[in-house]
Amino acid sequence: MAPLLEVDDLRVEFGRGRETASVLNGVSYHVDEGETLAVLGESGSGKSVTAQTVMGILDTPPGRITGGSVRFRGEELLGADPERRRLLRGESMAMIFQDALSALNPVYSVGFQIAEQFRFRRGMSRKDAMVKAAEMLDLVKIPNAKQRVKEYPHQFSGGMRQRAMIAMSLALDPELLIADEPTTALDVTVQAQIMELLDELRRERGMGLILITHDLGVVAEVADRIAVMYAGRIVEHTDAASLYAHPAHPYTRGLMDSVPRVDDVAGAPLRPIPGLPPSLSAIPDGCPFHPRCAHAVDVCTDEVPALRELGSGHQAACHFAERFVAEGPDRPTTHEVVSR
Amino acid sequence: MTEPLTTAPSPGVDDGVVPDNGPGQATRGLWADAWTELRGRPRFWIAAALIVLLLLMALAPSLFTSVDPTVGLLERSREPPGPDAVFGYDLQGRDVYARTIYGAAPSLAVGFLATFGTVVVGSLAGLLAGYSQGWPDSLLSRIGEIFAGLPFVLGGIVILTSFNKPGQIVGAGQLVFQVVLTIVVLTWPVAMRIMRAAAIETSQQDYVKAAKALGAGPFRVVLRHILPNTLAPVLVYGAIQFGVFIGAEATLSFLGIGLRDPVVSWGVMISEARDRVQDIPWALFFPAGFLVITVLAFVMMGDAVRDALDPRGR
Amino acid sequence: MSQPILSVRDLVKHFPVTRGVLFRKTVGHVRAVDGVSLDLHPGETLGVVGESGCGKSTLAQVLMRLTPPTSGTATFEGEDLFAKRGAALTAWRRDMQIVLQDPYTSLNPRKTVGDIVGEPFDIHPEVAPKGDRRRRVQELLEVVGLNPEHIRRYPHQFSGGQRQRVGIARALALRPKVIVCDEPVSALDVSIQAQVLNLLSDLQREFGLAYLFIAHDLGVVRHLCDRVAVMYLGSIVETGTAEEIYGRASHPYTQALLSSVPVPDPSLRGRRAAIRLEGDVPSPADPPSGCRFRTRCPKAAAICAQDPPALEVRPSTDHPAACHFAEPPHLVRAD
Numbered sequence: 001m002a003p004l005l006e007v008d009d010l011r012v013e014f015g016r017g018r019e020t021a022s023v024l025n026g027v028s029y030h031v032d033e034g035e036t037l038a039v040l041g042e043s044g045s046g047k048s049v050t051a052q053t054v055m056g057i058l059d060t061p062p063g064r065i066t067g068g069s070v071r072f073r074g075e076e077l078l079g080a081d082p083e084r085r086r087l088l089r090g091e092s093m094a095m096i097f098q099d100a101l102s103a104l105n106p107v108y109s110v111g112f113q114i115a116e117q118f119r120f121r122r123g124m125s126r127k128d129a130m131v132k133a134a135e136m137l138d139l140v141k142i143p144n145a146k147q148r149v150k151e152y153p154h155q156f157s158g159g160m161r162q163r164a165m166i167a168m169s170l171a172l173d174p175e176l177l178i179a180d181e182p183t184t185a186l187d188v189t190v191q192a193q194i195m196e197l198l199d200e201l202r203r204e205r206g207m208g209l210i211l212i213t214h215d216l217g218v219v220a221e222v223a224d225r226i227a228v229m230y231a232g233r234i235v236e237h238t239d240a241a242s243l244y245a246h247p248a249h250p251y252t253r254g255l256m257d258s259v260p261r262v263d264d265v266a267g268a269p270l271r272p273i274p275g276l277p278p279s280l281s282a283i284p285d286g287c288p289f290h291p292r293c294a295h296a297v298d299v300c301t302d303e304v305p306a307l308r309e310l311g312s313g314h315q316a317a318c319h320f321a322e323r324f325v326a327e328g329p330d331r332p333t334t335h336e337v338v339s340r
Numbered sequence: 341m342t343e344p345l346t347t348a349p350s351p352g353v354d355d356g357v358v359p360d361n362g363p364g365q366a367t368r369g370l371w372a373d374a375w376t377e378l379r380g381r382p383r384f385w386i387a388a389a390l391i392v393l394l395l396l397m398a399l400a401p402s403l404f405t406s407v408d409p410t411v412g413l414l415e416r417s418r419e420p421p422g423p424d425a426v427f428g429y430d431l432q433g434r435d436v437y438a439r440t441i442y443g444a445a446p447s448l449a450v451g452f453l454a455t456f457g458t459v460v461v462g463s464l465a466g467l468l469a470g471y472s473q474g475w476p477d478s479l480l481s482r483i484g485e486i487f488a489g490l491p492f493v494l495g496g497i498v499i500l501t502s503f504n505k506p507g508q509i510v511g512a513g514q515l516v517f518q519v520v521l522t523i524v525v526l527t528w529p530v531a532m533r534i535m536r537a538a539a540i541e542t543s544q545q546d547y548v549k550a551a552k553a554l555g556a557g558p559f560r561v562v563l564r565h566i567l568p569n570t571l572a573p574v575l576v577y578g579a580i581q582f583g584v585f586i587g588a589e590a591t592l593s594f595l596g597i598g599l600r601d602p603v604v605s606w607g608v609m610i611s612e613a614r615d616r617v618q619d620i621p622w623a624l625f626f627p628a629g630f631l632v633i634t635v636l637a638f639v640m641m642g643d644a645v646r647d648a649l650d651p652r653g654r
Numbered sequence: 655m656s657q658p659i660l661s662v663r664d665l666v667k668h669f670p671v672t673r674g675v676l677f678r679k680t681v682g683h684v685r686a687v688d689g690v691s692l693d694l695h696p697g698e699t700l701g702v703v704g705e706s707g708c709g710k711s712t713l714a715q716v717l718m719r720l721t722p723p724t725s726g727t728a729t730f731e732g733e734d735l736f737a738k739r740g741a742a743l744t745a746w747r748r749d750m751q752i753v754l755q756d757p758y759t760s761l762n763p764r765k766t767v768g769d770i771v772g773e774p775f776d777i778h779p780e781v782a783p784k785g786d787r788r789r790r791v792q793e794l795l796e797v798v799g800l801n802p803e804h805i806r807r808y809p810h811q812f813s814g815g816q817r818q819r820v821g822i823a824r825a826l827a828l829r830p831k832v833i834v835c836d837e838p839v840s841a842l843d844v845s846i847q848a849q850v851l852n853l854l855s856d857l858q859r860e861f862g863l864a865y866l867f868i869a870h871d872l873g874v875v876r877h878l879c880d881r882v883a884v885m886y887l888g889s890i891v892e893t894g895t896a897e898e899i900y901g902r903a904s905h906p907y908t909q910a911l912l913s914s915v916p917v918p919d920p921s922l923r924g925r926r927a928a929i930r931l932e933g934d935v936p937s938p939a940d941p942p943s944g945c946r947f948r949t950r951c952p953k954a955a956a957i958c959a960q961d962p963p964a965l966e967v968r969p970s971t972d973h974p975a976a977c978h979f980a981e982p983p984h985l986v987r988a989d
Contacts, residue, residue, distance in 0.1 A: 188705065189705065190705075190934060217918045220920045241921065255845060256918065258844050260876060262912060264876060264877060270848040273848075273849075547760055547761055549715075550824065560776075568762075
């Protein structure tokens with residue numbers, strides 16, 4: 001059976017001429033029903049652009065899809081009839097964003113905005129649609145959903161707004177939900193609530209979930225599989241456990257060494273990745289990570305390492321991936337489980 | 341205001357050299373860098389050439405024509421452009437070319453002074469209101485609302501008729517001054533609002549906080565941090581208003597309270613000619629064309645200056 | 655222990671909430687900071703952690719004398735900080751500086767990096783003679799790891815992390831004794847964040863700085879801070895050394911906060927104690943009676959609605975916490 005979503009060798013550019021930025025340089029991943037794929041990357045890695053291309057909401061221009069394919073249940077979406085894609089959005093795939101405040105229209109009540117989908121895509125009456133909207137708010141665990149359905153976005157707190165966004169995106173029961181940094185703007189206690197809610201909804205509904213984030217901690221807690229992106233490429237892809245236990249790409253390893261953790265021993269120095277991510281209009285030849293990589297040798301500056309299979313589904317785009325897998329992570333894996 | 345606020349260029353810095361961020365050169369700052377930037381833009385030079393030409397026309401009209409713009413021979417009335425008069429003659433048989441040339445001075449004077457006055461008064465009030473955000477803000481905003489609430493024509497009639505008795509003969513300079521004053525009094529609140537909004541936004545930026553934390557006084561904060569970051573919208577407003585003000589002068593002239601004979605201005609010419617567009621189109625076309633070119637030149641200049649003052653655009 | 659360089663007692667900052675256009679009427683107060691006391695010793699890092707709206711940034715603004723306090727006192731090297739005026743205030747600013755959160759708004763976009771880092775010397779000309787400034791600015795850029803030849807560049811020509819380094823150079827210019835760091839790395843990417851944190855550590859060692867380090871990221875605070883104060887709705891709810899807070903937190907809020915932080919280790923999934931707080935932080939304009947945290951607290955009882963708990967050491971704890979039921983966490987071990 002074809003996977004729920006399959007992205008294959010996706011390429012996107014921004015701008016023209018000398019200023020052309022190669023934002024995606026051959027991105028491939030897939031998501032199955034009921035699983036969580038985390039796309040991990042820093043700003044400029046292309047993680048959000050991939051999601052927008054999948055959803056068909058990438059602004060073109062300035063963006064330009066120059067190659068690859070996006071298949072939903074085997075159906076090719078790139079180049080498909082715009083009307084068909086519009087129908088798929090909401091019904092089959094939906095997306096939530098980092099900034100829930102700007103994603104909600106301030107002049108309509110939250111309930112009205114959720115009800116709109118039932119009215120226009122399910123042909124429900126205004127009254128029935130509002131009842132359904134209240135049910136959706138209840139589903140995302142907003143207390144007093146029947147009263148709050150009439151309130152406006154500014155009357156909701158940050159966490160509530162993100163819940164309302166989730167309710168809105170799930171209204172038409174999509175099979176795939178893309179969450180683009182859904183908790184980055186939220187406080188850590190609220191983040192934990194939202195991540196738990198998303199995980200629960202995914203399990204109950206058997207949805208595929210693509211979680212786009214920069215937070216290695218969030219990923220470790222919910223992801224089944226993880227794709228690490230750097231400079232518009234996937235540099236490592238494997239299941240969550242082996243990514244953290246046997247990181248194969250120096251970039252992934254660098255990220256893990258860079259994060260200060262609450263369960264660290266105090267005073268342990270961080271080992272940051274030196275330098276800066278490359279400009280997307282001047283990506284270095286060879287491995288895009290080589291200027292920042294402590295292990296780079298001649299072959300790294302000459303040859304672009306392909307994303308290759310290392311065994312048991314672990315893929316990495318590094319010439320020396322096997323060596324790093326064997327070494328294990330730089331940090332000790334067993335942490336003192338701080339009792340709290 | 342245009343002098344470099346930061347360290348002056350050291351004597352070793354050659355003005356003709358493109359800055360290369362080399363270690364041997366002193367920090368020059370925003371204004372010096374903006375000037376370097378401006379010199380490299382064709383748009384700036386086209387605008388500058390047009391403005392210089394217009395100023396020359398205003399200051400020395402006799403360089404361009406030897407015809408007296410006020411002499412009208414009725415037998416030449418409505419004669420179309422020809423070898424004698426390249427722009428033709430108007431209803432009263434006056435040379436449209438000569439009138440257009442002589443009209444530049446009062447028109448430019450009104451446009452320039454009114455723009456300058458509005459922008460300066462409005463900006464100062466806006467900076468004060470936006471930076472203080474206390475009672476001066478409330479007071480200035482309320483005063484501004486009173487002036488902005490007066491309809492322009494009504495306000496113009498009230499102000500100008502209280503200066504001059506009907507039928508009184510007033511000199512051209514005095515009349516220009518009165519018209520400029522009227523326009524400034526009635527339009528400064530718009531510039532103030534633009535500046536106030538920009539100043540409020542800028543004064544909440546972290547770099548203003550950082551400067552205050554370093555011990556910067558209010559003058560340093562306003563001059564170095566707020567003003568350079570709020571100038572752009574007011575500059576654009578001023579450039580567009582330049583043309584509007586020349587039109588406003590025409591409105592006042594049309595009502596008989598602005599500039600009038602024997603003073604020639606583009607506004608006066610346009611308002612005289614507009615009833616006879618079909619009859620003598622050239623009498624309208626030429627002054628209107630000059631007005632459009634003037635406005636364009638100033639808008640281009642405003643645009644170029646705004647871009648040059650924004651390092652992000654380079 | 656040495657004398658504190660900065661000592662704050664019962665600091666309160668309320669912002670009036672006003673209505674009306676012509677006649678402004680105060681209809682309430684946002685209690686941004688509501689009775690905060692803390693001591694900062696020379697050369698140490700005190701972390702102030704809390705979620706958005708807990709008043710930690712307002713605390714920084716008040717201590718930097720950017721906005722006046724409503725009440726309370728603060729002393730810097732024994733002198734009353736809020737009584738300083740004129741020349742004394744300007745002179746004090748050399749000793750205490752701030753690094754702000756957003757590297758995109760904390761640098762004037764229309765000034766060159768040389769002007770930004772040199773501005774402290776313009777304001778305090780006695781620190782560096784005019785002819786010497788350029789060299790001093792270039793030294794500072796080098797100290798924070800930037801190319802000193804980039805003195806003529808504008809902020810937009812730098813990345814976020816590089817801009818934050820410029821902000822640090824500006825704060826360092828006057829050789830302060832205390833730097834308030836207001837979320838200095840929260841806007842940066844993970845790999846860049848680590849670079850800036852290491853820089854801050856190095857600078858502390860090199861110049862003997864004391865940091866008041868304000869952040870919401872508990873991992874960052876753990877990494878950098880000697881002592882930690884946890885804030886909730888304008889007050890400090892728990893304070894102690896980093897070991898005490900991260901190892902033996904006794905306030906239910908701190909415990910919940912720590913258990914909410916995701917740990918990048920999938921092998922711990924489902925094995926960490928999870929304390930999930932209900933709902934959101936109440937508005938600081940209308941805080942709950944008694945204990946501020948009681949509306950979300952799993953331990954809340956009748957007494958919590960009446961008596962605000964004092965920040966003190968209780969029988970079963972070894973460091974101060976503002977909770978009637980403060981106790982060390984139950985040991986939850988992975989088995």
